[in-house]
Amino acid sequence: MTSVLATAGVTVPSTFSGVAEGLTIVVLLSEFAMLRAPLSRSQIRLYAFQSLSVSALAAYVAASRGIPDLYALAGLSLGLKVIVVPAIVLRLLRDARVELVASNRWSVASMTLVSITLAVFGIFAIGSLPVRSHSLPTAAFGLSAAVVLVSFVLVILRSDVVSQAVGFFSLENGVSVASLVVAAGLPLVVEVAFLFDLLVAVVVFGVLMRVHHTRTATLSTDVLDRLRG
Secondary structure (H helix, E strand, O other), X not given: OHHHHHHOOOOOXXXXXXXXXXXXXXXXXXHHHHXXXXXXXXXXXXXXXXXXXXXXXXXXXXXXXXXXXXXHHHHHHHHHHHHHHHHHHHHHHHHHOOOOEOOEOOOHHHHHHXXXXXXXXXXXXXXXXXXXXXXXXXXXXXXXXXXXXHHHHHHHHEOEHHHHHHHXXXXXXXXXXXXXXXXXXXXXXXXXXXXXXXXXXXXXXXHHHHHHHHHHOOXXXXXXXXXXX
16 A cells, blocks of 8 residues: 555655654643643643653654664653652642632633634644754644644633643643754753753742742732732
């Protein structure tokens, strides 16, 4: 069948392309699931699953393209983003002892519609750029841009600290996928810098959650929209 399609001039995607694009699509769908998740705990677990998909993608690229540094990156990503970060945020939620229902500025349907529009823009506009990669299919670049854009929607249109933190963390996952497309061969120390930025963000959001809850007894950011003289 493959030879027949090739004779007819039809490009047949390789197994590598299919698996890599499939994992990238899972990352994007996880972002949409985080956007629609009604509970903060669910968002955190979805973030861990998304991070696991990114780690699996990095390991798959390392095995298929012979880039051993990506094994270390996948291991660090697994330990930090799948285990450590979710555990820290869940611990902060337990200490806060507040309602765990995420709050929205818009309806779920409106947020989903905006997210789909931005995702389509990212896939077709960014994916059409003349970017050639030896590590991942170029379609993964557009999908990673869609992840970043949808994560911005999560940060902007959710009105609680936890959702905004998860949105920022998942934005880093989108950037990680994009880096696998355009810069998978960079030295390990450069790639680990992205994870260090994430660790700094976890500390900042952790302090913000504690201080904000101590002062307002809630994790909602609505009170921050009201200026006081």
